Amino acid sequence: MMRASLQHTDEELLRLTLAGDEAAFTSLYRRRQGAIYRFAWQMSGAQSIAEDVTQEVFLALLKEGGQYDATRGTLAAYLYGIARRQVLRRLAKERAFVALADDETDVTAAQLCAPHDPLVDLARRETVETVRQAVLALPAHYREVVVLCELHELSYAETAVALACAVGTVRSRLARGRALLCERLHALRGTPAPVAAVAAKRSCA
Amino acid sequence: MNCQQAETWIVELARDDGAADADALSHLDVCPRCAAQLRAGRAITADLRALAAHDAGASAPAHVAANLLVAFHAQMNDTPHTSAPVGLLEPVRSSWSSLFFSRRACAAFAVAALVLFTFAWLRVRFNAGAVRQTQTAETVAPVRAKEPTAATPNGSEPAAANRSGEVARNASGAEPPVKSPVRADERLLARTQRRPAAMRVRGRERAPELSVGSVGEMTVLAQANAPESVTEFMPLVAGNAPPLASGQLVRVEVSRSALAALGLPVDVTRAGETMKADVLLGEDGQARAIRLVR
Numbered sequence: 001m002m003r004a005s006l007q008h009t010d011e012e013l014l015r016l017t018l019a020g021d022e023a024a025f026t027s028l029y030r031r032r033q034g035a036i037y038r039f040a041w042q043m044s045g046a047q048s049i050a051e052d053v054t055q056e057v058f059l060a061l062l063k064e065g066g067q068y069d070a071t072r073g074t075l076a077a078y079l080y081g082i083a084r085r086q087v088l089r090r091l092a093k094e095r096a097f098v099a100l101a102d103d104e105t106d107v108t109a110a111q112l113c114a115p116h117d118p119l120v121d122l123a124r125r126e127t128v129e130t131v132r133q134a135v136l137a138l139p140a141h142y143r144e145v146v147v148l149c150e151l152h153e154l155s156y157a158e159t160a161v162a163l164a165c166a167v168g169t170v171r172s173r174l175a176r177g178r179a180l181l182c183e184r185l186h187a188l189r190g191t192p193a194p195v196a197a198v199a200a201k202r203s204c205a
Numbered sequence: 206m207n208c209q210q211a212e213t214w215i216v217e218l219a220r221d222d223g224a225a226d227a228d229a230l231s232h233l234d235v236c237p238r239c240a241a242q243l244r245a246g247r248a249i250t251a252d253l254r255a256l257a258a259h260d261a262g263a264s265a266p267a268h269v270a271a272n273l274l275v276a277f278h279a280q281m282n283d284t285p286h287t288s289a290p291v292g293l294l295e296p297v298r299s300s301w302s303s304l305f306f307s308r309r310a311c312a313a314f315a316v317a318a319l320v321l322f323t324f325a326w327l328r329v330r331f332n333a334g335a336v337r338q339t340q341t342a343e344t345v346a347p348v349r350a351k352e353p354t355a356a357t358p359n360g361s362e363p364a365a366a367n368r369s370g371e372v373a374r375n376a377s378g379a380e381p382p383v384k385s386p387v388r389a390d391e392r393l394l395a396r397t398q399r400r401p402a403a404m405r406v407r408g409r410e411r412a413p414e415l416s417v418g419s420v421g422e423m424t425v426l427a428q429a430n431a432p433e434s435v436t437e438f439m440p441l442v443a444g445n446a447p448p449l450a451s452g453q454l455v456r457v458e459v460s461r462s463a464l465a466a467l468g469l470p471v472d473v474t475r476a477g478e479t480m481k482a483d484v485l486l487g488e489d490g491q492a493r494a495i496r497l498v499r
Contacts, residue, residue, distance in 0.1 A: 017277075020281045022274070022277060022278075025273075025274075025277050026270075026274075029270060029273060033264060033265050033269070033270075034263070034264040034265070036265075037263060037264055037265040038260050038261075038263050038264075041260070041263060042256075042260065050265070051265055051266060051269055054265040054269055055265075055269045055272055055273060058273050059273065059276055062273075062276060062277060062280045063280065124255065124259075125259075127252060127255055128255055128256050128259045130252075131252045131253060131255065131256045132256055135253075135256070146253070149220075150220070150250070150253040150254075150257070151253060151256060151257040151260070152257070153257075171216075174216065175212075175216045178216060178219070178246060178249050181249055181253075182245050182246070182248075182249050185249070185252065
């Protein structure tokens with residue numbers, strides 16, 4: 001069985017996977033599973049959903065990977081598109097945005113380590129959780145653009161492929177999403193929203 | 206550049222995404238509203254990057270990988286391994302196609318087997334009751350076209366019209382068939398020539414329903430003395446057959462199932478029964494027409 005090297009592209013790893021190369025499938029999974037998991041987590045707010053979606057995405061890749069067309073976009077964008085559909089399906093099924101629970105058992109090692117400055121770390125964690133809540137409060141079609149473009153640093157073109165929409169649509173949704181996010185964050189923090197941010201939201205709405 | 210035009214650049218500037226337009230930068234220097242908007246945007250960017258950095262280490266737990274490996278092996282066991290490039294491998298549809306065609310083939314085979322079995326069963330069953338062949342022949346004399354034919358009031362043939370003194374009668378169907386020339390009934394022949402034989406039954410004398418089955422042998426029986434009702438003659442040859450100059454009218458007994466070939470409605474429950482019929486034979490011995498007798 002051919003061993004996949006780190007120099008293989010995603011498309012080559014997919015081809016080898018579909019040909020029965022387990023090592024290639026393992027490499028591809030290790031390379032892309034984190035991003036898919038984080039995307040599903042940031043979209044849903046629930047790690048259980050993120051686990052299920054990650055599994056479903058790679059199962060779909062095994063079953064329908066032959067339909068991937070490299071000329072239409074990268075494999076990463078293809079996987080994000082599958083993950084997006086899975087997440088939206090789960091969210092529609094559960095009908096609610098799942099808020100983060102305090103008893104989440106996914107404490108990472110970084111969180112367990114004693115911070116250099118506990119106050120700074122606490123402030124950072126509070127900021128992070130506040131932003132997470134604000135992102136989760138966005139409507140789904142704005143949230144997915146903010147998550148892909150801002151949190152996963154996808155380009156407008158890759159985001160457009162993942163969302164199956166035009167680049168212009170991605171730009172406008174991102175602008176509106178950011179404006180809504182600004183307003184939401186200020187509401188959560190109890191600070192007045194900047195006039196400019198409110199005006200931008202109104203102009204974009 | 207005005208504020209509306211500058212807004213399109215503010216998001217890009219807030220995200221540090223690409224080079225900024227010089228005019229937009231100049232506008233931001235002079236417009237406090239747009240400048241405040243840019244500051245708010247940059248704060249949002251910083252918050253989002255903090256969130257992304259916090260989540261950077263998150264990944265799916267090990268059991269997801271384990272489940273996927275199981276699925277991978279299951280998938281590969283069912284799919285032939287090829288080294289074809291991505292996009293050229295046959296999708297799952299092909300296995301469904303082959304399954305669909307194999308099911309069709311099995312269904313067609315099952316139907317064919319059922320039909321053959323039914324045919325064989327009916328043949329075995331009804332051959333036991335198939336008619337014996339004895340023969341009573343009547344010679345059909347040439348008929349003058351102008352000669353009128355008087356139809357009976359109820360449309361039925363008088364029993365005597367079907368017979369003449371020259372008809373050889375067989376008392377038993379077990380005796381070998383005997384063929385003797387008999388003078389044909391002129392009225393019958395005139396009716397046949399005047400009205401083309403059609404696949405219809407006169408009035409109340411409807412042809413009995415026959416069941417579908419194999420064609421049995423025909424037996425010509427002795428004509429009974431009891432009054433009979435008959436149907437119209439039904440042609441057994443194509444319409445372009447030569448006119449009938451002379452021939453023979455033969456009384457036979459056929460199985461009901463045999464008459465299904467004539468397109469008559471059949472009754473499955475009476476497939477084993479036989480019935481009388483008159484067959485009109487041409488000079489060449491070919492059966493030209495048939496009528497049912499009750």
